[in-house]
Amino acid sequence: MLIILYAAISFSTLLIWGLNAPAGIFTVSFVIILAGILIGSKAILPVSIGVFVLLFGVQTIHNLKIITPNLTPLYQSSTFMDVISYATVLVIFTLI
16 A cells, blocks of 8 residues: 555656656655565566556656646656666666
8 A cells, every 4th residue: 555655656746747857766766665675575576567667658648748747847858768767777676
């Protein structure tokens, strides 16, 4: 339940401010780490895959202009290369 709450907070942040929002990426990584601590190491991989799918979904929603993020705190909008780089960092967290 706590993991779902933090995932909802992080992805609502990413939907509103875009994938380059530091608070959103920080809470996404926290969701992965929290799943490993609370559920166990076997849950990290499925949670990570779910997070990657949701990151891809957020970027797709932004690219299709379904939701336009508020980019005023950021200098540039996110791209799919940002998704790949964030997923790489989160994979490293997963393997630790």
